[in-house]
Amino acid sequence: MAAEAPSGRPTPARVRPGRPADRAYLVREAALAFGPFGSDYGARLERILERVEARSWIALSRGRRVGFAVLVPRRAAGFRPAVAAELVAIAVRPGWRRRGIGSLLLRTAAEGAREAGWGELRLWTALSNRPARRLFRAAGFAATVGGRARYPSGEPALEMVRAVRRSSR
Numbered sequence: 568m569a570a571e572a573p574s575g576r577p578t579p580a581r582v583r584p585g586r587p588a589d590r591a592y593l594v595r596e597a598a599l600a601f602g603p604f605g606s607d608y609g610a611r612l613e614r615i616l617e618r619v620e621a622r623s624w625i626a627l628s629r630g631r632r633v634g635f636a637v638l639v640p641r642r643a644a645g646f647r648p649a650v651a652a653e654l655v656a657i658a659v660r661p662g663w664r665r666r667g668i669g670s671l672l673l674r675t676a677a678e679g680a681r682e683a684g685w686g687e688l689r690l691w692t693a694l695s696n697r698p699a700r701r702l703f704r705a706a707g708f709a710a711t712v713g714g715r716a717r718y719p720s721g722e723p724a725l726e727m728v729r730a731v732r733r734s735s736r
């Protein structure tokens with residue numbers, strides 16, 4: 568899969584499913600990308616990746632890992648099955664941003680949610696992260712009503728959601 572850059576030029580990137588050998592990369596990059604929000608997100612992501620149902624994708628360009636996304640089911644109340652997926656992490660290395668790679672990862676995660684039969688995809692983002700909020704809005708996400716919280720650093724966070732068409736399994 569090649570990403571389309573905003574300029575219309577293809578970005579030499581593709582996305583593949585995460586592998587066990589990617590775990591250290593995912594944990595390191597999550598710590599770098601999300602560390603400013605005040606928690607040890609690398610350790611948190613490591614615990615998330617231990618879950619059987621966690622799914623990850625790696626964006627590659629010229630054989631180098633340049634971004635990632637991690638998706639888990641969002642648990643419903645009680646014993647009901649999950650009806651939504653949560654994108655717990657998505658990041659693109661700074662030198663590779665604005666080339667369509669984030670959009671490619673979002674489309675891949677949405678497809679993963681659809682294939683799993685989940686009807687919506689949710690995520691949290693920093694209120695101050697305008698580039699990410701623009702990316703998410705362009706991908707069909709909208710802020711949820713009352714979906715506000717704070718990161719451990721005190722940074723306001725915003726919950727966003729988009730529908731995904733369920734597969735007929």
